[in-house]
Amino acid sequence: MKKIVLRDDEMPRQWYNVVPDIPNGLRPPLDPVSHKPISPDKLGAIFPQGLIEQEMSQERFIPIPEEVLEIYSIWRPSPLVRANKLEQALGTKAKIYFKNESVSPIGSHKGNSAVPQAFFNKREGIKRLTTETGAGQWGAALSFATSKFDMACKVYMVRVSYDQKPYRKFMMQTYGGEVVASPSADTKIGREILARTPDTPGALGMAISEALEDAFAHADTNYSLGSVLNHVVLHQSIVGLEAKKQMEIAGDYPDVIIGCCGGGSNFAGLIVPYVPDYLEGKKIRFVGCEPASCPSLTSGKLAYDTGDVAMMTPLLCMYTLGHDFVPPGMHAGGLRYHGMAPIVSALAREGIVTPMALHQLECFEAGVLFARTEGIIPAPESTHAIRGAIIEAMKDPKEPKTILFNLSGTGVIDLPSYDQYLQGNLQDYSYPQQDIDESLAKLPNIP
């Protein structure tokens, strides 16, 4: 069979939390001022209790609320697909499967965490969420999720994306979200930045600071983050839990599992349910594909760093390029992040996750091949996973290896970037290690 589908009643009813299974564990998040482990109370100013508990939890299985399952069922369980047309085009003996997260109405895996984040906030009386967004995938997901719980949503969207990528802005507005270009006149910090640099294109770090200020300033408002944090990885585990069931139905077991890595959530979501098998001695490799232009796992340092430029977030122990590292503009905007989820970072530290840095031209080439064989135009982010899968399949084309990757999103809204690629207007970027070392030298000195 080309495609393995599960019925609604076969959807997993618990998320899987990998934290208690990570050898040598996770290091705690630290207060950005005192450098002491941050107290759950302090997080309570911007996050609901339900999510803070998940963030800190040592439980392996956490039930998915009925209300979340019902909204998940708009697009979940998502299909597992055998990429046999791609295999034929490659002439490989490897079997390639992909988990198709592109089928969600917002076009990516981001809804898997947006829905429970909206739910747990709603349950604790929160009426409004703020967030930042770059290219707009996460802002669209949160606008979608809040519309389902009759909550308001305000998205601070990096100005350059706001101006250049209007489709995702329109999507957020259609779902009822309020979108402003960041920096905006709506916050103190936004006004300060605008006064200093009225023509700034904006940056994710500025948008995070605005969304945080807004959430701190309103009692009925919380803040929401779409990647990196433990509770986001927990929610994304639904991807891997379904895939594992579907691979069993297919009668196959993956030798290698691949995902693209920006903040790490779609990759982690697919691999974590397989980590216990690995720890029990199963031979399985986990390959995280990141852009060569923003290679936190490949060229960064495992250290405490903040999530934003303004250093307002807790310090997280993660592979990082330094919070003021500025990657070049590139079409896989969702992979342009300086740090990697603490969970993925710890798995890389233990040698369980292997990174692979890829250039954008080879990824777009893989994306076009995938579109013309498997029929789906992948998000520029997801083309990194496809290129990784092709590299693994072609290492020894005669070896009957089984590969599973995450097709994290559709590229339909990113079609202008395919046009740029097909017209030969794109180029590759990478950073000399020296530039990265300079950025890393500015990190807070925490042993």
Next chain:
Amino acid sequence: MKKIVLRDDEMPRQWYNVVPDIPNGLRPPLDPVSHKPISPDKLGAIFPQGLIEQEMSQERFIPIPEEVLEIYSIWRPSPLVRANKLEQALGTKAKIYFKNESVSPIGSHKGNSAVPQAFFNKREGIKRLTTETGAGQWGAALSFATSKFDMACKVYMVRVSYDQKPYRKFMMQTYGGEVVASPSADTKIGREILARTPDTPGALGMAISEALEDAFAHADTNYSLGSVLNHVVLHQSIVGLEAKKQMEIAGDYPDVIIGCCGGGSNFAGLIVPYVPDYLEGKKIRFVGCEPASCPSLTSGKLAYDTGDVAMMTPLLCMYTLGHDFVPPGMHAGGLRYHGMAPIVSALAREGIVTPMALHQLECFEAGVLFARTEGIIPAPESTHAIRGAIIEAMKDPKEPKTILFNLSGTGVIDLPSYDQYLQGNLQDYSYPQQDIDESLAKLPNIP
């Protein structure tokens, strides 16, 4: 359950041909010059034998080739969904189901016919297909389908859409299709039009003429049409065949079935498998929702007319507004067609299909409500079916009626039109019957 999914091996393996079941039958297509029934031989210049046989067939069930089933399985069987969040928002006792054709990688039902059209051409040695496209849905579907069979595809895209709707052009190119703005310098008729009117925005009628000239001029090339014809309706019957199975699993039977109507193919595809039940006495209504600005079923005339402005196509017996009727620019571009599929027209003639003409503002309003309740942003075309379903549900909100409609496509590529709607920049259009009568007075006089 929110959603009824079928597994790949539960997909119907035969299409259903309603033609032999239509009371009083269909009238034959006529040669545009002699006004005599057209011979299959003449159609052979631009269509493959396999499709001509389907066009003329009196068989009720026609097997779907394995190669077509395999490509269908990229997105088929498509889900049947209970719109319970929409029902709640309306406060209706009616049960509303929709067949979700928006999940295909090209975003609409058009692939259901593009794939078999490419297959039957390929089987007869054809290496290249030409077609016209307005907004680009059909051109994208055919580019997708030809890429699966290693065929070339040339799409003549109406210039105004080519310039204003670049995303679908990019989609066709990513699938490997060649796209030119029509009128183009690539055909004799295109050059003639450009010489006369260099600044013309183009029209579907011109693009059809160019695609036909191209197909006539090349021995390895055939022409392909995305709606109206009997074989297109046949291919779209997969939608209704799946839906009927899924409604049985849901334990429900529709009292009313609704679709949007441009050329008629998505509506016909959903309803035809239910027509035999109707003929056996089952109480069921079939409602075709068309735009008030292009109301062929509501305000047109059942007559022989051509499919294009240049009068190159066979004459078809259909409800028409006249082949030179020019509807206003509107966002549901897929519904801007002067005629209606002969099959739908014959069912309307027999009183089996009831038309409903709707204005675009009420349709966009329904589309936004649907996005915020059911989570999916519908194509502007599909919002007509949603508005129709809401009108049916609200006739008597306490009546426990069962409604089924076709969500023919996603609106993700049409998001700028939602932006226009939300900003209050759209308006309604309709034609006085007098203007329509003037256009109809120019039809060929065939009894």
